[in-house]
Amino acid sequence: ALPRVYISRKVPPEGLDIIRQSGQVQFELWDSDDPVPRSELLQKVKGVDGLLCMLTEKVDAELLDAAGSPNLKVLSTMSVGFDHLCLDELKKSRGIRVGYTPDVLTDAVAELTIALLLATSRRLIEATHEAKTGGWGTWRTLWLCGYELANSTVGILGLGRIGLSIAERLKPFKVKKFIYTDVAPQPELAEKINAEYVSLEELANQSDFLAVCCALTPETQGICNRKLFSQMKKNAIFINTSRGGTVNQEDLYEALSTGQIAGAGLDVTTPEPLPTDHPLFKVKNCVILPHIASATYTTRNAMSALAANNLLAGLRGEPMAKELKL
Ligand code: GLV
Ligand code: GLV
Numbered sequence: 001a002l003p004r005v006y007i008s009r010k011v012p013p014e015g016l017d018i019i020r021q022s023g024q025v026q027f028e029l030w031d032s033d034d035p036v037p038r039s040e041l042l043q044k045v046k047g048v049d050g051l052l053c054m055l056t057e058k059v060d061a062e063l064l065d066a067a068g069s070p071n072l073k074v075l076s077t078m079s080v081g082f083d084h085l086c087l088d089e090l091k092k093s094r095g096i097r098v099g100y101t102p103d104v105l106t107d108a109v110a111e112l113t114i115a116l117l118l119a120t121s122r123r124l125i126e127a128t129h130e131a132k133t134g135g136w137g138t139w140r141t142l143w144l145c146g147y148e149l150a151n152s153t154v155g156i157l158g159l160g161r162i163g164l165s166i167a168e169r170l171k172p173f174k175v176k177k178f179i180y181t182d183v184a185p186q187p188e189l190a191e192k193i194n195a196e197y198v199s200l201e202e203l204a205n206q207s208d209f210l211a212v213c214c215a216l217t218p219e220t221q222g223i224c225n226r227k228l229f230s231q232m233k234k235n236a237i238f239i240n241t242s243r244g245g246t247v248n249q250e251d252l253y254e255a256l257s258t259g260q261i262a263g264a265g266l267d268v269t270t271p272e273p274l275p276t277d278h279p280l281f282k283v284k285n286c287v288i289l290p291h292i293a294s295a296t297y298t299t300r301n302a303m304s305a306l307a308a309n310n311l312l313a314g315l316r317g318e319p320m321a322k323e324l325k326l
Helices: 013-022 038-044 061-067 087-092 106-121 124-132 161-173 187-193 200-206 226-231 249-257 297-315
Strands: 004-007 026-029 050-053 074-077 097-099 153-157 177-181 209-212 237-240 263-266 286-288
Touching: 004 013, 013 026, 013 297, 038 061, 050 297, 061 087, 074 297, 097 297, 106 124, 106 161, 106 209, 106 237, 106 263, 106 286, 106 297, 153 161, 153 200, 161 177, 161 187, 161 209, 177 200, 200 226, 226 249, 249 263
Parallel strands: 004 026, 004 050, 050 074, 074 097, 153 177, 153 209, 209 237, 237 263, 263 286
Antiparallel strands: none
């Protein structure tokens, strides 16, 4: 019999076609744009050989137990982030191989990060709101003024593929200096943007724009907190397109509402969705997007294709194009 696979979402057509046309697996799909309910997922994974999931599915001991060993051999997540996977459990358990989708989303995420940065620093959302709700009385000298990239210092928290790609796009905006921090210096990447390695404190101190581009790990959980915000410049713009968990949102709210920093652009929050009555929605200098950094047709299709190919390669016992080293 063919290996059985469960796909936890209606994935974009490229990925689904690859799986269908492979003839290699027998698959069942949660045929919806919304996440599969947990109870349904726990039932459906029973006895499957492979699971293709999204970042909305927590893969923990409960799920692995429900899948049952030794059946589950391959887990393929359609995401670059893997904080929804309990790596400790996966390591313990049974030689499961894990695929993910780095690289194919780097351009889309970097583009969105630039858009969010400019929307925040130049107050675009506030501005369109003013224009259409009668606030546009006349041309005024300091009305809706923001901050410019020219001659600025840009700080990257976590210099990987995405951080580098953001910095490369910012270069033509005449940024004066790039600085970054990470668990260790990344000389090969840093060289491409002439970025200086600094401590987290210096990053906060010097950055006019601070972009969070790191993975969410126990080390980065809540790393953007009151201490960090209090070290930042009053004109600083804070941007997060990584994971909401890197930010202490109460501390961010305080920093924004007291003018400790100038603005924040967030594509990720805790929780997601962020409740519509959340205080962060009430501060004017906070631009919040619903986790859309990789949301282009090209990229979401490429992610689904890579996730599908990772899954199929894993089930054939071959190396995956993008496999997580557990
Ligand atoms: C998106 O956040 C991803 O991890 O792919
Ligand atoms: C702006 O539109 C200017 O003319 O200064």
